[in-house]
Amino acid sequence: MFDEPVAQVQRRPRPRFTHTLKSRGRSVTQSVCSPFPFPGSFHVGDYGTLLKRFCEGEQQCYLRLMEDVLRPYVPAYHGVVQRDEQNYNIMDNLLTHFNRPAIMDCKMGSRTYLEGELLVARERPQPRKDMYDKMVAVDPEAPTMQERSQHAVLKTRYMQWRETLSSTTSLGFRIEGFRKSNEECHTNFKRTKSREQVIEALDNFVDSNTQIVWGYLRRLKQLRQVLEASDFFRTHEVVGSSLLFLHDWTGRTGVWMIDFGKTAVLPAHLTLNHRTPWEDGNREDGYLWGLDNLIDMLADMLPLT
Numbered sequence: 001m002f003d004e005p006v007a008q009v010q011r012r013p014r015p016r017f018t019h020t021l022k023s024r025g026r027s028v029t030q031s032v033c034s035p036f037p038f039p040g041s042f043h044v045g046d047y048g049t050l051l052k053r054f055c056e057g058e059q060q061c062y063l064r065l066m067e068d069v070l071r072p073y074v075p076a077y078h079g080v081v082q083r084d085e086q087n088y089n090i091m092d093n094l095l096t097h098f099n100r101p102a103i104m105d106c107k108m109g110s111r112t113y114l115e116g117e118l119l120v121a122r123e124r125p126q127p128r129k130d131m132y133d134k135m136v137a138v139d140p141e142a143p144t145m146q147e148r149s150q151h152a153v154l155k156t157r158y159m160q161w162r163e164t165l166s167s168t169t170s171l172g173f174r175i176e177g178f179r180k181s182n183e184e185c186h187t188n189f190k191r192t193k194s195r196e197q198v199i200e201a202l203d204n205f206v207d208s209n210t211q212i213v214w215g216y217l218r219r220l221k222q223l224r225q226v227l228e229a230s231d232f233f234r235t236h237e238v239v240g241s242s243l244l245f246l247h248d249w250t251g252r253t254g255v256w257m258i259d260f261g262k263t264a265v266l267p268a269h270l271t272l273n274h275r276t277p278w279e280d281g282n283r284e285d286g287y288l289w290g291l292d293n294l295i296d297m298l299a300d301m302l303p304l305t
C-alpha cells in the first residue's frame with residue numbers, strides 16, 4: 001500500500017473565511033469568528049449572492065437541482081462569473097434573510113469519500129503528510145507503525161478514521177461546527193460521536209430553545225419527504241454534502257443542502273435509497289439514514305407532550 005513515494009498532492013485552496021464552520025484540522029474549542037467578507041474559495045457577490053470557486057461537478061449538480069423538486073432546499077444557482085481569471089459558481093447567500101444568524105454545518109452521510117476515491121487510492125496510493133499531521137494532532141496513537149515511519153497516511157484512511165472517531169459512521173452525520181449569534185464559534189467536534197454528545201452540542205447551538213428545535217424539525221421532515229421523491233437524489237451518490245442550519249433572534253429558522261463538490265451521478269441502471277448500509281460497490285451513502293437519526297434526536301430534545 002505504501003510502496004509509492006509520498007506525493008505532493010495538488011489540492012484546491014481551502015476556504016479560510018469565517019463564518020466557515022469547519023476547523024480544517026485546527027483544534028479550536030471556542031473562538032470569536034470574524035464576519036464577511038471571506039477570502040479563499042468564496043467571495044460575496046452582488047444582490048445577495050455568494051461566489052464559490054468553480055467546480056464543474058458542483059455546477060452540473062446545481063443545474064440539475066434547479067429543475068428538481070429539491071430546488072427550494074438548495075441555494076438558488078445563477079451561473080458562472082470570472083474574477084481575476086478564476087471562475088466562480090454564483091449562488092444565493094443563505095444568510096441574507098436572517099438577522100445576525102446562528103449557523104451550523106452538519107456533514108451528512110455515513111461515508112465522506114467517493115467510491116471513485118477509494119479506487120484511485122488502491123491503484124495509485126498517494127500518502128499525505130498533511131493528513132498525517134492532522135491525525136497526530138488529534139490522536140498521536142492513531143497512525144500505524146507503517147504510517148508513522150512514512151509520516152504520511154492515505155486520504156481514504158484519514159477520512160475513514162475521521163468518520164469512526166466522530167458520529168459519521170455510527171449516526172450517519174456529524175456536526176462540523178457552529179457559530180452562535182453572539183459570534184461564539186464551536187468547531188471542535190472531531191470526537192463528538194455518541195447520541196448524547198451530539199444532542200448536547202445541538203442543545204448548545206439552539207440555546208435550549210424548543211421553538212427553534214420545532215422550526216428545524218418541521219423543515220427537516222419536509223426535506224425528508226422531498227428527498228424521498230426526488231429524481232436527483234435517487235440518481236446521485238451524495239457524499240461530503242452538508243445541511244446548513246440558520247436561525248436568528250426573531251425565531252426564523254431554515255435548513256438548506258449545500259456543497260455538491262463530491263456528489264456524483266450514478267450509472268443509468270443504478271439508483272440509491274440512501275439508507276442501505278454501504279458495501280464497496282453499492283454506492284450507498286447513508287444520507288437518509290443520517291437524516292432519520294438527526295430528526296429522531298431533535299424530536300428527543302422536545303418536552304414530552
Ligand SMILES: O=P(O)(O)O[C@H]1[C@H](O)[C@@H](OP(=O)(O)O)[C@H](OP(=O)(O)O)[C@@H](OP(=O)(O)O)[C@H]1O
Nearest residue numbers: 011012022023024025112134155162240261262
Ligand atoms: O475536515 P478535515 O479533517 O480537515 O478533512 C478535510 C475534509 O474532509 C474536506 O472535506 P469538506 O471539503 O467536505 O469539508 C476534504 O475535502 P474534499 O471535499 O476535497 O474531500 C479534505 O480533503 P483534501 O481537500 O484532499 O485535503 C479533508 O482534508
Ligand SMILES: Nc1ncnc2c1ncn2[C@@H]1O[C@H](COP(=O)(O)OP(=O)(O)O)[C@@H](O)[C@H]1O
Nearest residue numbers: 015019020021075092093094095105258259261
Ligand atoms: N449558499 C451559501 N450561503 C451561505 N453560506 C454558505 C453557502 N454555501 C456555503 N456556505 C458557508 O460556507 C461553508 C463551506 O461551504 P462548502 O460549500 O461546504 O465549502 P467547501 O466545499 O469548500 O467545503 C459552509 O459551512 C457555510 O458556512
